Amino acid sequence: xxxxxxxxxxxxxxxxxxxxxxxxxxxxxxxxxxxxxxxxxxxxxxxxxxxxxxxxxxxxxxxxxxxxxxxxxxxxxxxxxxxxxxxxxxxxxxxxxxxxxxxxxxxxxxxxxxxxxxxxxxxxxxxxxxxxxxxxxxxxxxxxxxxxxxxxxxxxxxxxxxxxxxxxxxxxxxxxxxxxxxxxxxxxxxxxxxxxxxxxxxxxxxxxxxxxxxxxxxxxxxxxxxxxxxxxxxxxxxxxxxxxxxxxxxxxxxxxxxxxxxxxxxxxxxxxxxxxxxxxx
Amino acid sequence: xxxxxxxxxxxxxxxxxxxxxxxxxxxxxxxxxxxxxxxxxxxxxxxxxxxxxxxxxxxxxxxxxxxxxxxxxxxxxxxxxxxxxxxxxxxxxxxxxxxxxxxxxxxxxxxxxxxxxxxxxx
Numbered sequence: 001x002x003x004x005x006x007x008x009x010x011x012x013x014x015x016x017x018x019x020x021x022x023x024x025x026x027x028x029x030x031x032x033x034x035x036x037x038x039x040x041x042x043x044x045x046x047x048x049x050x051x052x053x054x055x056x057x058x059x060x061x062x063x064x065x066x067x068x069x070x071x072x073x074x075x076x077x078x079x080x081x082x083x084x085x086x087x088x089x090x091x092x093x094x095x096x097x098x099x100x101x102x103x104x105x106x107x108x109x110x111x112x113x114x115x116x117x118x119x120x121x122x123x124x125x126x127x128x129x130x131x132x133x134x135x136x137x138x139x140x141x142x143x144x145x146x147x148x149x150x151x152x153x154x155x156x157x158x159x160x161x162x163x164x165x166x167x168x169x170x171x172x173x174x175x176x177x178x179x180x181x182x183x184x185x186x187x188x189x190x191x192x193x194x195x196x197x198x199x200x201x202x203x204x205x206x207x208x209x210x211x212x213x214x215x216x217x218x219x220x221x222x223x224x225x226x227x228x229x230x231x232x233x234x235x236x237x238x239x240x241x242x243x244x245x246x247x248x249x250x251x252x253x254x255x256x257x258x259x260x261x262x263x264x265x266x267x268x269x270x271x272x273x274x275x276x277x278x279x280x281x
Numbered sequence: 282x283x284x285x286x287x288x289x290x291x292x293x294x295x296x297x298x299x300x301x302x303x304x305x306x307x308x309x310x311x312x313x314x315x316x317x318x319x320x321x322x323x324x325x326x327x328x329x330x331x332x333x334x335x336x337x338x339x340x341x342x343x344x345x346x347x348x349x350x351x352x353x354x355x356x357x358x359x360x361x362x363x364x365x366x367x368x369x370x371x372x373x374x375x376x377x378x379x380x381x382x383x384x385x386x387x388x389x390x391x392x393x394x395x396x397x398x399x400x401x402x403x
Contacts, residue, residue: 022369025290032373043381047388054392058400066326085323092319096312099359103304106296255291258361265359269352276348280326281341 031259035266038228042270045224046277049217056211063209065279067178071137081279087130088275091229094123095268102261105254110243113257117240120264124233131226138218141201143178145208149194155208157182159200166192218278225274228267235260311358318347 022029053062066080073083097119104112143155157172172184173192183191192198199208207215239260248254296304322344325332329340357363362370 021366022372023290023366024369028290029369032369036373036377039377040380043384047381047384050385051388051392054389055395055399057396058403080327081323085319088319089316092315093312095355095359096308099308100305103301103308106294107298107301108295253291253294255294258294262360265355268359269355272348272351272355276322276344280322280344 025255027255027259028262031262035262038266039270042221042224042273045217045221046273049221049277052211052213052217060211062211063214065281068138068209069134069279071142073133083130084134084275084279087127087134088271090123090130091127091268091271094120094127095265097123098261098264102254102258105248105257108249108254110246110249113243113248113254114240117236117243117257121233121236121240124229124236124264128226128229128233131222131229134222135219138215139201139203141199141208143174143208144201145199146173146192146195147197147199148191149196152176154183154191154195155180157184221274221278225267225270228270232260232264232267236264307358311354314354315351318351322347 024032056062069084070078070080071083072079072086097116101113101116101120104116141159143157144159146154146156148154152175154173154175155178156166157174160166168186168189170184171189171192172182173188174180174182199206201208202215202218204212204216204219206212209215239256242248243254243257248256325340325343329336333340362373
């Protein structure tokens with residue numbers, strides 16, 4: 001079948017503008033298409049999170065971000081949201097170093113691109129390892145939920161570290177909520193020993209902080225985003241190697257840095273929304 | 282016939298030392314703005330109960346508006362969408378925004394409806 005390519009078409013039906021309406025290269029247009037589709041995936045996840053939160057059963061409360069995420073590695077104090085704020089800040093700064101790498105590329109400044117791209121990778125690695133800490137904090141939990149034999153709910157004052165056993169001498173728990181009335185001593189420990197069920201931390205089937213779906217959404221959304229950051233770091237690293245080898249200097253332009261930059265900014269953009277809807281609102 | 286799909290737009294994307302200085306100044310401004318907004322958000326998230334107790338509704342909408350401001354600056358400035366042609370800007374943003382507004386509306390509306398229903402009739 002002969003297509004349009006083999007026929008000589010009249011210039012009247014061809015577009016004679018000289019420049020395309022978008023005026024961007026094929027690669028840049030395609031990375032934008034990819035980002036839009038990826039943005040739709042993340043929107044779907046966050047919107048379904050909103051749906052789960054708005055359709056709660058009566059009597060069920062959704063966990064509060066600043067109470068769940070209140071630890072900073074190396075500090076034992078209660079520092080709500082501080083570490084996740086630092087993570088957010090680092091990711092924004094790594095986005096800034098990326099845009100500076102793109103700017104240096106536009107000036108054909110190879111040294112500048114190497115410097116800023118390297119700093120971007122460092123920021124990304126810091127973010128991914130911080131997310132590992134957040135996950136381990138979340139999985140380990142802080143106030144185990146105890147279903148007492150008489151039907152009441154209590155929360156441990158503090159979860160035991162690692163494999164440590166609970167010490168009856170310092171045992172304390174709070175009735176009703178994490179801030180509820182404190183009970184301690186041998187009687188409270190006896191109540192605890194006779195408990196129907198104790199939920200330590202969070203996993204895919206139960207969660208000391210509240211509804212199971214909260215933990216599921218947390219693992220899926222931050223995990224999916226964390227994997228994006230991880231693959232972004234890998235791609236940035238590959239491009240950094242190509243920059244160092246002078247591939248783009250020979251090619252005459254640093255558009256590849258711009259394209260991976262778009263992906264990296266997108267990852268930052270998604271985190272801005274995850275931060276708001278998971279930790280703040 | 283000139284084919285426009287093989288035009289090397291990429292070679293055209295460079296800029297001079299002088300233009301670079303102006304661009305870097307703009308980047309610095311956006312960096313400071315994003316940092317200040319993030320700091321405000323965190324402080325508001327931690328202290329809103331002390332500052333304005335009982336106004337969670339307003340705090341929540343403040344968060345959402347601040348997030349949208351941040352997102353606008355990231356997309357328009359860092360991703361350079363503000364410097365692209367209006368055609369590509371509209372092609373990316375409008376269908377996405379239209380679909381997403383609908384999705385948010387329908388999911389939150391239905392979520393609230395299910396919550397009301399199980400609260401009153403179960």
